[in-house]
Amino acid sequence: MIETTTRYSFNPLTGTEVPLPETLDDKIAIDSFLEKHPGKKVVVVQGLGFVGAVMSIVCANALTEDYAVIGVDLANEANYWKIKSINEGSFPIVASDPKIETYYQQSRHKGNLLATYDAYAYSKADVIIVDINLDVAKDSNEMNDLAGYEVDLSPFKKAMQAIGTHCNEEVLILVETTVPPGTCQKVVKPIIEESLSSRGLSTEKYKLGHSYERVMPGPNYVDSIQNFYRVFAGIDDKSAVATEKFLRTIISTEKYPLTRLGNTNATEMAKVLENSFRAMNIAFMVEWTRFAEEAGVNIYEVVKAIRMRPTHKNIMLPGMGVGGYCLTKDPLLASWSKQKLFEGAHLTQSEKGVTINDKMPVYAFEYLRKNIEDLNDKKVLLLGVSYRQDVGDTRYTPVEIFYNCLERAEANIVLHDPHIPYWEEKKLKVAQDHKHLLKEQPDIIVISTGHSDYKSDSFIKELLEMEKTFIYDTIGIYTDIQLEKLLTKHQVKVLGRGDM
Numbered sequence: 354m355i356e357t358t359t360r361y362s363f364n365p366l367t368g369t370e371v372p373l374p375e376t377l378d379d380k381i382a383i384d385s386f387l388e389k390h391p392g393k394k395v396v397v398v399q400g401l402g403f404v405g406a407v408m409s410i411v412c413a414n415a416l417t418e419d420y421a422v423i424g425v426d427l428a429n430e431a432n433y434w435k436i437k438s439i440n441e442g443s444f445p446i447v448a449s450d451p452k453i454e455t456y457y458q459q460s461r462h463k464g465n466l467l468a469t470y471d472a473y474a475y476s477k478a479d480v481i482i483v484d485i486n487l488d489v490a491k492d493s494n495e496m497n498d499l500a501g502y503e504v505d506l507s508p509f510k511k512a513m514q515a516i517g518t519h520c521n522e523e524v525l526i527l528v529e530t531t532v533p534p535g536t537c538q539k540v541v542k543p544i545i546e547e548s549l550s551s552r553g554l555s556t557e558k559y560k561l562g563h564s565y566e567r568v569m570p571g572p573n574y575v576d577s578i579q580n581f582y583r584v585f586a587g588i589d590d591k592s593a594v595a596t597e598k599f600l601r602t603i604i605s606t607e608k609y610p611l612t613r614l615g616n617t618n619a620t621e622m623a624k625v626l627e628n629s630f631r632a633m634n635i636a637f638m639v640e641w642t643r644f645a646e647e648a649g650v651n652i653y654e655v656v657k658a659i660r661m662r663p664t665h666k667n668i669m670l671p672g673m674g675v676g677g678y679c680l681t682k683d684p685l686l687a688s689w690s691k692q693k694l695f696e697g698a699h700l701t702q703s704e705k706g707v708t709i710n711d712k713m714p715v716y717a718f719e720y721l722r723k724n725i726e727d728l729n730d731k732k733v734l735l736l737g738v739s740y741r742q743d744v745g746d747t748r749y750t751p752v753e754i755f756y757n758c759l760e761r762a763e764a765n766i767v768l769h770d771p772h773i774p775y776w777e778e779k780k781l782k783v784a785q786d787h788k789h790l791l792k793e794q795p796d797i798i799v800i801s802t803g804h805s806d807y808k809s810d811s812f813i814k815e816l817l818e819m820e821k822t823f824i825y826d827t828i829g830i831y832t833d834i835q836l837e838k839l840l841t842k843h844q845v846k847v848l849g850r851g852d853m
């Protein structure tokens with residue numbers, strides 16, 4: 354007897370498991386979906402993560418075209434649930450932007466969005482948008498500095514091969530994934546052309562463009578794609594023209610004009626430079642935050658004063674650390690490209706910036722320990738595990754390193770986050786209802802993510818109803834008036850405020 358073991362994909366939003374499909378053949382579903390949309394142009398979005406899932410509903414609600422949209426993801430344990438959710442009526446992204454649900458429901462109503470795992474979808478595409486991940490593996494942890502890192506292009510190349518194996522010869526491939534500069538020219542183009550040639554197809558007609566997302570998960574998630582400036586380029590003129598024509602159908606380009614750059618190396622560089630600038634800006638503030646603490650200065654007050662000048666508006670504020678998928682890796686993607694795709698030297702400042710930022714949560718922990726030496730068995734309530742306020746995303750959250758430090762100090766840790774029911778990376782359940790957690794009177798409350806809920810007047814009121822405790826604000830979310838109130842009852846420390 355042959356034993357078969359069913360494999361499952363775990364949906365972290367519902368806490369349920371869905372069995373993986375038995376074969377990767379989903380042709381019948383794709384064909385019958387397209388039969389319902391005769392004559393419509395077909396847009397296929399590769400990757401249904403934080404960017405691709407939202408991009409697919411933006412395309413399904415395009416401004417000047419009525420597209421049939423197919424989202425493709427992988428039928429594996431980590432990702433299949435996204436496909437299933439989209440097809441069964443619940444969107445796989447939780448965010449505070451109401452437009453997400455509206456757009457998703459509109460696409461359900463029109464029936465113009467399908468999710469699948471079958472690469473056959475690429476054969477039907479007029480446009481393929483690449484929104485997959487491209488990861489950097491870092492050789493470091495909270496105990497050690499960044500010793501090295503590696504960019505493994507093989508999953509990305511495999512994804513390009515899947516497109517090349519199936520796409521038609523006139524397709525427009527639009528890469529939105531953040532890639533090392535040089536990737537479209539030196540990696541994507543040869544793969545697509547080799548695949549087309551091996552199928553006896555022309556390599557003269559396809560178009561390859563690059564345009565990067567500035568997706569801002571949170572209250573303006575959809576607008577950050579549809580109502581925002583975009584930079585684009587093509588590997589040749591016809592590719593740039595086709596890319597621009599497509600972008601005009603989904604983005605409000607009247608209000609937010611597009612910027613065309615000379616070639617795809619330039620757009621790829623623009624994306625990683627932009628994120629490296631932000632990462633460096635934060636790393637720079639880390640040492641000034643420490644100086645402020647030593648000098649008895651309130652760094653928030655200082656930054657606010659400096660930001661009055663138009664030339665210094667974007668100076669950053671300190672915090673628990675830098676998280677999320679982009680700022681933690683993009684400077685390294687750039688440095689890797691310089692070394693491996695252009696045979697240059699490291700981008701040393703950018704690498705150093707990442708190293709400094711990766712250590713921020715350790716510093717935030719040390720600051721806590723300065724105030725409370727013995728954390729053993731202390732009940733610590735962490736308010737927020739997401740890397741960013743009002744968003745349900747725990748990838749590379751600095752709270753993870755902070756949590757690890759607390760765990761090593763043998764603290765008794767309790768987690769709360771209104772947007773995260775389950776912390777995938779730590780395999781931990783996260784409480785959603787803060788009321789009973791506050792009633793349980795923790796010894797220490799750490800504001801670890803700046804969610805709006807934690808700064809509301811009703812939340813402050815609940816904090817004031819507690820017995821005296823220690824509140825540690827690592828984000829600086831409280832106003833001076835709120836702090837004044839909290840200090841009447843509790844001991845409060847704010848990271849970066851040397852004057853408290």
Ligand SMILES: NC(=O)c1ccc[n+]([C@@H]2O[C@H](COP(=O)([O-])OP(=O)(O)OC[C@H]3O[C@@H](n4cnc5c(N)ncnc54)[C@H](O)[C@@H]3O)[C@@H](O)[C@H]2O)c1
Pocket residue numbers: 399400401402403404405425426427432435484485486487508511512515529530531532566567568569570678679
């Ligand atoms: N999250 C952001 O805020 C943000 C903002 C701007 C740009 N970006 C960039 O956009 C890209 C995507 O980021 P994300 O946050 O959506 O990542 P993500 O990890 O949430 O999603 C990527 C998805 O691609 C899927 N995928 C991987 N290989 C695939 C393949 N061969 N075929 C089909 N699907 C495949 C994965 O399963 C996953 O669901 C990255 O390059 C990222 O740097 C992200």
